[in-house]
Amino acid sequence: MFFDTPASGFAPLPRLADDAGAIGRPKVRRSGREKVTGTAAYTAERDGRHSPDSFPGLLHAVAVPATIAKGRVTGIDASAAEAMPGVRHVLTPANSPKLKVPEGPPGLGFQSIEPAGPAGVESQEIVHGGQYVAAVIADTFEAARDGALAVKVTYEEEPNPVIAIEAVNGSEERPNSLMGDPPVMEEGDAETAVKEAALSVDLQFKTDTNHHNPIEPHATIAAFGKDANGSETLSVRETTQNLYGTRGSLAEAFGLKPEQVEVVCDFVGGAFGSKGVMWPQALLACKCAKLAGAPVKLVVTRRQMYGGTGHRSPTLHRVALGAKEDGTLTGIVHEGFTTSSIRDDYTDAVVLATKILYAAPARRLSQRMGRLNTQLPTFMRAPAETPGMYPLECAMDELAAAAGMDPIELRLRNEPPKDPMTGKPFSGRHFVQCLKAGADRFGWADRPLQPRKRKKGRWLIGTGVAAATYPAFGFPTEVELTLRANGTVRAVCATHELGTGTATVQAQVAADLLGVSAGRVDFDLGSTAYPKGGVSGGSATTLSVGSALRDAAEKLKAALLKHAPQDSPLSGAKPGDVTFDSGKLVLTESGKGASLEDLLEAAAKAELSAKGSYAPGKSEFSKHSFGATFVEVGVDEEFGLVRVRRMLGCYACGTILNRKLGRSQFLGGMVMGIGSGLLEVTHHDTRLARWTNDNLAEYHVPVNADVPDLDVMWIDDPDFNASPIGAKGIGEIGITGVNAALANAVWHATGKRHRTIPITPEAVMA
């Protein structure tokens, strides 16, 4: 359809061409039935009553969070709590088992996992509100909860804790790296180019703090034991997008070998990035288990998730664009300011999308950061792009208005032929096609250029557009693929089921790789008993696991050929000569071969396995997905209300492996964008440096009534330059264009620019 594929890359998967296989089919999510019937056991439910797990003598722990944001603990009086019925122990610095501070994941800017480190219960120093200072261990959850309220903590407060980004905006500190890029990237003299341009905009933007608010709270069940040799073991049930990372951190903290630690997580009840690193409750639960000498379950309360686990940093931006009269960009400046915590370093790399979206001869991208008395900010759905593309794509809209151009036309004029900063070809771009196809379906053509032209009843109507993009990340991943003599297949990987349908989709991939039907493939995940999966973040899981499966399938060919009988047409064939087809392994040229069952039978094997792996490595391509987001809003200026009337997203993400589940991923991103654009903000008290709307009644995520019918379409073009299965991630791109498209639509409705999100009633009325 829209092929502009460079010469090299991975060979296409044969099944994709004729749509005859399992890939692409809208198969129903495998865990769907368990989830809607309530039988799927989430982490906190794996306590032996609701799942096959058994934790005899399980105790319950509830954390005691700090009620100040800066200072020291001067005393903990646990006597009242200890005297309460059902309370077994109170974990305090005095009796806390000692552990080593684990290092965070390399390369992501973590010095340590903040909450596990000096700020854990060993520490008397408080650097953010909600930092755990003690925990109560009891026979029941209720007794632990009541006990936790009875622990009396005294503090010596230090003055001037900081929670507002404006308070640290003077900081000159630069992030160590922006996901591997330096904090200042420059090409030509962009400031001068903007200054001397015929057309220019120079604008300031702000995005506010968000919390992820997955429905499933963070939770840990921890049990120490002994293995057959008498060595200590640690078995953990954990809410995580990162099984192996959690295992490594726990092993390091407790001085165990990784093989002595088991981490299990069958289902994640929403995460959005908030379960990508291990948060303090995991270590706290393990410490409690150690202290109590019994398995312990610890669930973070909704309120504790505002401080106990991470959030999206507030961000400030300056975006300046210079252009010729015809809209051709001459310079792009994007300065970002983000926050981190007092002790740690993670911060969002918000200028990255500005590297690759538009052509310009001069470009300056830079970031500074400040430190707040908050828990460490962390990844939240499209951590770089969601806050970073809002200012860029609003600035493009303002430039289009200044030029008297249609904003789509402006973008078409600045389409780069290759990655503007690296000079590498794009693995597959299709941004222009997304804009055009989306505009056609959305009905963009008759849109007036001027704002305030359309009204329906009380509502001013406006439409807006913005780009969507997300990198095609992959993480090192290993899988094991097993053919069984009964003709079925099993694949395993320590990857994660975030509700996205990983097991379903990867069974489809394995089915096509082996030429069997997807119903014959079991895909098991969610345990460190399986080969290593990467963190299920960065929209990388599908690409990584599927690519490792492709490698495993190739290796299976070799294993099967080794066992091919002398009289078989396959005897002596090389893996490159054969193809899996309709339950057989056949010579590609002649089509002659043998069924998989026959080959196993001849080899007298009940099953035959092969391991496969994937590691992204360096690429000659610039690998990203692209898309375009279109929004129509109604604005009631009198009451300050903005309501979304319709939204369309058109994306190019390579192979869409399952049409139903893929569509759901895009939809989810779009809905979350309605939240960050119009509703979601974590309020705070500036003087006390505390979050105030720490509940789901006042932290407003979108409800059904906020979401109109959403339209999703995609450019169906596998990208084998990006990955061996032609797929690129789809979990995050859906949100990336929504905020700017909304703000641009509100301008089109009212004539007023909104350079801060969320766009509140107060701002619309002002």
Added chain:
Amino acid sequence: MVPFTLTTPPDAVPNADGPTYLAGGTTLADLMKLNVLQPDRVAHLRGFQSTAIEEIDGELWVGAGCTMAALADHPIVRARLPAVRHALILAASPQIRNMATVGGNLLQRTRCPYYRHTEFRCNKREPGSGCDAQEEGADRSLMAVLGTSERCIANYPGDFAVAFAALGGTIETAHPDGNRSISATDLHRLPEDTPHIETVLRPGELISQLVLPLSPAAANGWYCKVRERSSYAFALASAAVGLELDGDRVTSCHIALGGVGTKPWRSPEAEAVLTGQQATDERIEAASEAALADANPPKGTEYKVTLAKRTLAFALKRLRDEGPPDDATLLALQHGREFG
């Protein structure tokens, strides 16, 4: 929560000794889990309180144990008390409305974050401790602009009580020292120097019935709620209005505001501007000005004064011109798009 004694079914209710009453539990249980309320004795009223809805001599008598959902769906409420229906169906979520009772809902506590966090200073929760909501840098997004005091600026968050106050409802209470009637406007107290005393109810006094007059002005009314999220959000501002018109002359009217007062805010000042007068745009706007004349918005809430005036003026004009909206129209006004 702090351990407590639960009596169920409650013995000796009403009881002047003052157990804390648990009806639907949608406010009390929440605040007990946050340690904000620490009753040592709780009397569970389910099954004990009347849930009956009856028309008696031009009034609707509603058992205090009736749920918000049941009252909203009653045919008389649908037909003759639109403001009450709207206030109920635009409140909270269906799950909460199925649990919460109308008696309990009148006594809903503030959502002020300084009240709901025990580590913050709050005169309502701990008399004399101070009010962090009035310190520099406070989050005042949920604060009141009417009826505030130096001691407290916490907003009354509910919807139904606003319609109930507007329409001149009364409550019947039971107490060992004698039962009595209390008008809706007298039930809640202004915070003044004692924000911890929220109502005129005596310890142990129990709301047994809610009484709503079925007047022409009540039948010609509605509840207009403005909120940033389309559903499941507290009002930024709301107006419960009812008009009895003779031609375009107002013979009687009911006006109360929500989302902006320290209590459900009936406005006799606004009613006086309209009563006996032509319901012109100018008169309506003057009534809106009168309703907010005494507003004293804490820093950061100034826009709510404007929003409340606009909400009230819109509610009155729309009612004058088009009458009470049906459910679909009401929801379309919330969502900004057509249905179907």
